[in-house]
Amino acid sequence: MFPIEHLSLPPDRAVYFASDFHLGTPTPEISRDRERRIVRWLDSIEADAGTIFLVGDVFDFWFEYRKSIPKGFIRLQGKLAQLTDAGIPIVLFSGNHDMWMSSYFTDEMGIPVHRNPRSYQIAGKLFHIGHGDGLGPGDQTYKRLKKLFENPLAQTMFRWLHPDIGIGIADRWSRHSRASHQGKFEEFMGEDNEWIMQYCREVEARQHHDFYIFGHRHLPLDLSVGKTSRYINLGEWLNYNTYARFDRNTVTLSTFES
Ligand SMILES: [Mn+2]
Numbered sequence: 001m002f003p004i005e006h007l008s009l010p011p012d013r014a015v016y017f018a019s020d021f022h023l024g025t026p027t028p029e030i031s032r033d034r035e036r037r038i039v040r041w042l043d044s045i046e047a048d049a050g051t052i053f054l055v056g057d058v059f060d061f062w063f064e065y066r067k068s069i070p071k072g073f074i075r076l077q078g079k080l081a082q083l084t085d086a087g088i089p090i091v092l093f094s095g096n097h098d099m100w101m102s103s104y105f106t107d108e109m110g111i112p113v114h115r116n117p118r119s120y121q122i123a124g125k126l127f128h129i130g131h132g133d134g135l136g137p138g139d140q141t142y143k144r145l146k147k148l149f150e151n152p153l154a155q156t157m158f159r160w161l162h163p164d165i166g167i168g169i170a171d172r173w174s175r176h177s178r179a180s181h182q183g184k185f186e187e188f189m190g191e192d193n194e195w196i197m198q199y200c201r202e203v204e205a206r207q208h209h210d211f212y213i214f215g216h217r218h219l220p221l222d223l224s225v226g227k228t229s230r231y232i233n234l235g236e237w238l239n240y241n242t243y244a245r246f247d248r249n250t251v252t253l254s255t256f257e258s
Contacts, residue, residue: 001207002119002128007089009123009248013050017251018243019131019215020236022097023073024060025174031060032075034237039079041243041256049088051122055215055234056095056131061170064102065159070167077109084110095216096133096142097174099149119209123248128200128209132216132233136195136202185239186219197223200231211251213244222253 009015021038023031045052062070084090090111094101105111117130134146148154158166191197200212204225212231220235220242232251235242241256 002117002203004119004121004126007051007120007122009050011248014045014048014248015051015053015122015246016045016049016243017053017055017129017213017232017234017246018237019055019093019095019234020057020218020238021054021076022057022060022236022238023076024070025238028072031072035073035075037241037256038237039075040258041241042079042083044256044258045245046083046086046088049083051089051091052083053091053129053213054093055129055213056093056133057097057215057236058092058095059098060174061167062094062098063100063158063163063166063170064104065163068163069104070163080105080111081109093129093131093215095131096146096149100155117214119207122246125211125246125248126209127211127213127246128203129213132196132199132214135214136197136199138195186217188219188221191223194221194223196233197225197231200225200229204229211246213251220253 021034023035025031059073080090090109092105092111092113094113094115099115101113105113117128120127120129134143196214196217203209208229210229212225212229213234214231215234217233218236219233220240221231221233223231225231230251232244232253234244242253243256244251244253
């Protein structure tokens with residue numbers, strides 16, 4: 001059973017969810033255009049947002065050193081700081097691309113950072129929210145890699161590399177893995193073959209949630225998990241610019257158009 005965190009939502013406000021911005025890829029220029037679009041989206045929801053969930057892979061690569069962070073992404077950071085300074089809570093989940101977040105977003109912007117899926121009660125509805133990597137059956141290679149990436153000793157050793165070298169290695173690796181996925185849109189594999197869907201069914205069998213919200217799949221989805229339960233995948237912002245909005249009653253997936 002997942003512990004349930006109660007989140008208060010002012011009566012005239014909504015909850016917003018987005019994931020997989022992958023800032024930093026494929027080039028600084030293209031990423032900066034996307035970053036400006038994300039900031040415009042945040043501008044557009046500011047007056048209405050009670051809480052904003054950013055559900056992983058916000059950055060194509062992120063690694064925190066004790067006294068240093070990667071260059072760039074300053075527009076998004078400035079916008080997030082402005083929102084939390086204005087009293088709008090933001091919750092961040094790290095994804096498989098940016099799992100090496102430490103205390104920077106919390107210390108600097110008051111944003112809690114989570115790695116594993118969590119359950120929330122918001123306006124009487126139960127949510128299960130997470131990035132979505134390594135869940136359900138399958139992906140054994142990734143699960144092994146994830147163990148290595150999450151290994152504290154491996155992280156300490158990486159931290160000892162000079163950032164120009166460490167971030168350089170990460171950039172090259174990201175370019176390499178992108179070359180094999182170039183411009184590819186993800187394809188729906190059918191409900192029974194979607195790993196996150198299988199994970200949602202497993203959780204639902206033990207503990208009911210009204211909404212399962214995940215990213216990672218890079219494919220906007222809205223599927224029934226049970227009679228009164230849905231799995232929403234948030235898509236991504238390289239092609240789709242999709243986000244979800246909870247209006248205290250239901251969750252709607254939309255595309256940001258400007
Ligand atoms: Mn992703």
